[in-house]
Amino acid sequence: MKILYSWLKDFVDIDVPPEEVAYKLTMAGLEIEEIEEIEDDYILDVSIPANRGDCQSILGVAREISALFNAPLKLPDEPRLKEVEEGIDIEVVSPELCPRYTLRFIKGVKVGPSPDWLKKRIESVGIRSINNVVDITNYVMWMLGQPLHAFDADKISEKVIVRRAYPGEKITTLDGESRNLTEEILVIADKRHPIGIAGVMGGEDSEVSLFTKNVALESACFDHISTRGTSKVLELRTEASVRFEKGIDINMTKLASDIATEMIVKLCGGEVGKISEFYPVEYKPCSIRFRPERFSKRIGINPSYSEMRDVFFRLGFKVEEHINEWRVTPISARRDISLEEDLYEEVVRIIGYDKIPSILHERITGVVSTSPAWEKRKILRRKITSLGCSEVITSSFVPVQFDKYFREFYADDIGSISVINPLREEESVLRWLLSQSLLSLAINNVRWGYNDFNLFEIGKIFFKDGESFMEKEHLGIVQSGRIIYSWDKEVNASFFSTKGLLEKLFKHELTFVPAYYSVLHPGRTANILYRGKVTGFIGELHPDVARILKLPRIYIAEMDVDEFPLEFFSVGQVKEPSRLPKLKRDIAIVVPETLPSVEVTSILEEVFKDTLEDYELFDLYKGPNIPEGTVNLAFSLNLRAKDRTLTQEEVEEKIELLKNKLADIGGRLREW
């Protein structure tokens, strides 16, 4: 809200540069965003917090300055109006939405342009000059915070009724828009139809024009919730609606009307008619308990009683002091103050936040345990980056085209989640797998000219399971192009480079089972099982999909991290290192090439049992030296017994056993 500095000075007697005023206001909660210098004057742009309805006027800001600088506030005088016996009847049908309503009749005005001084003042704060009557209503609103509306009194049929709109009613507002009304909307109506939307905007029919002779000046207090609702529904925010929403001073309603009336007859001529008023219950601010000792306990400073008393006086509040407990009554404009803590803020605001010391709270309160998901994420991040994979953090929204991608991961009754009020298509569908985000990122990378990447993300995914909205933490990996390279050597991303990462991260406790995903390569896709449950998948992007998306070969993997407890990633029972010699044995096994290698390795594990410390597949051969349709798997075994030195005989015995077992699956040991 723009405030003209000289206008401000009409209400508060200060003689300081505007920068100082701006600084103090800012520190006390009314941020001055800009000071603009105009000929001999300044315009302060004040940002008013949502709770400070009282500051939406020159008077309100002046009141703050008065308290902050301890300078006297000059309240406007109550005009003495000579009334003629003519007026317009009012009827408030919905008092719950309109606690106070006044309507002043003004007879025989001459509508025309405003005098220069008035024009200049309102234009300086950003209000368009329309005509003298309308300008005066705006001027007084800006000055006192009370929205006013002038109707052409001759357009009002019989009387003014404040009521809810009837279903199906319509009104054309001042901006020329025709608007459909509902029962939630409070309107100002005459005997025939609505002539204005309460607190928001008047109707075009009853607008004050150059031909207007008689004016009906409305000054009222409308319910803030209702006004806000109306303004939202109609998508119509006006200077008036903004003020009603944040709350106005109900005890200013009549005074503002009188001041505007006095100005109208002075500047536009005419006679003052009667004012009709509805104000069944006068608002009196309640007193609030204030305990100086509790204040000190909450804020951490000990101002003297007189300092605190002084703050309240400067704000215009009344103070009754009892031992240990005061009763403080705010002014009617300060509807934001209803609790003891609100009074604390007033005291520190005026005394200054800089007066509060800076102290560390040293008591140890660590009874809340840190989120296990957080710890797990940290461990995973550290491990996977050490394996050369880099972190990305992508948006939770995914391109609509990827909405049902990787559908096969979920049961049929699981659905993705969309927001019902997206701003743009790009922010409408929530990802149900990180793979969607990573695929989208891969497309960008390639478009930017980066074909080599090795990336992971740990983040939330969202899905709908019946009526419940689920949110889980996943790990996603995407790899493409070269992973390690130089001019003489390179390691390319492959199914196995991606799989290797997962094996390292999840300690070889995963099982990979061939699976079908429509967007993945039919021969290069697997579900990942942990303890028999599908917790993820891995695969190469289907060549057809890759072609459409203009992507090279892309490898994607995803794991549901929530399925693994934190303990899974922590160090287990530490084993003592063995001093016994290790026996290294290389073996070659020929099996049908259609046999999954896991069949062979499970035999190895079964045969050698706990003497098999670890093993490695170091070669895989298909070719002329072995029968067609078979494959040669070369393993390097590390054998060691826990309690004794393993003998060659023992090993040979096991090798014999191995031979038998291999025969069962159509394989054989190949002699070197």
Added chain:
Amino acid sequence: MSSMELELNNLRSEALKEISSINSLDNLREIEIKYLGRKGVLNQLLKELSTAPLEERPELGGIINQIKLEIIREIESKRTLLEEREKAKKLEEERIDVTLPGMNISPGRLHPLTLIIERVEEIFRGLGFTVVEGFEMETDYYNFEALNIPWYHPARDTQDSFYITDKFLLRTQTSPVQIRVMEKTKPPFKIIAPGRVYRRDQPTARHSPVFHQIEGMAVDKDITFAHLKGTLDAFAHALFGSDVSTRFRADYFPFTEPSGEFAISCIFCKGKGCRVCSYSGWIEILGCGMVHPKVLEVGGIDPEEYSGFAFGMGWDRLAMLTYNINDIRFFLENHPEFLVQF
């Protein structure tokens, strides 16, 4: 000198000549066999010694052995020489261009938002806080109502939300975690809750519909606004350096009372005024305040017995300040050229 001696002498000089003219280890081995082999020249001579007159034998034998030793010595020294030469040759062959580039093994890098939160976490852990997390999909109750923001509250205007249903929305702030922690935990506690939040904003350099916040909260019997100041001062000094000044000013949030805004002196211009700080010399870091009594009550905590402070800051914004980044959209865009710098 006997003819035998003469012969031996010739043999010696011939052998030495032969050895000295040799250029390869293979040839040297041949020579070695020729002279020193089991059937070599010298062994042959020793055998023939038996045909020599008895009295000459010891002397001749001595000479032969002497020659043998001499030849062995020569061969050995020649071998060393040749081996050295061969080694040198091999090394020379193995010479590489040391100016060629090395192998490209990229380290796995962390995202800048992660780097920042790890620092923030460390600082707050040092101050006795623990990390907790909440849900990104929240109910209107936790996101607004419980935080003293009823449906008609004007504060909702600045937090235009993405709704999933009438009741569920994507949280617009991390503050719902305050309620969830209070519901589950008996005070005292000190927590930070970093996380992702959503607002229905058009993306610009300063606003993103998807961004991140860090919530903080401490509740105990004796917590004062002075403790809030102490905590945030310590945090700002740890993160931005002990030479930054800090400032609190009054502000408004529905869920704190009194409320404040915390700023640090501009780290770019040292408070003199620049574009980053809009020429004010100050950079706003976060909103904070004493937990509103109604919010404590909603969380099941008696505001007469307990008090607390809370704060919330922009996580992306902290990263922007720390690394002097002027577009918030870079974080979720993940351009390789951007990420490779961290």
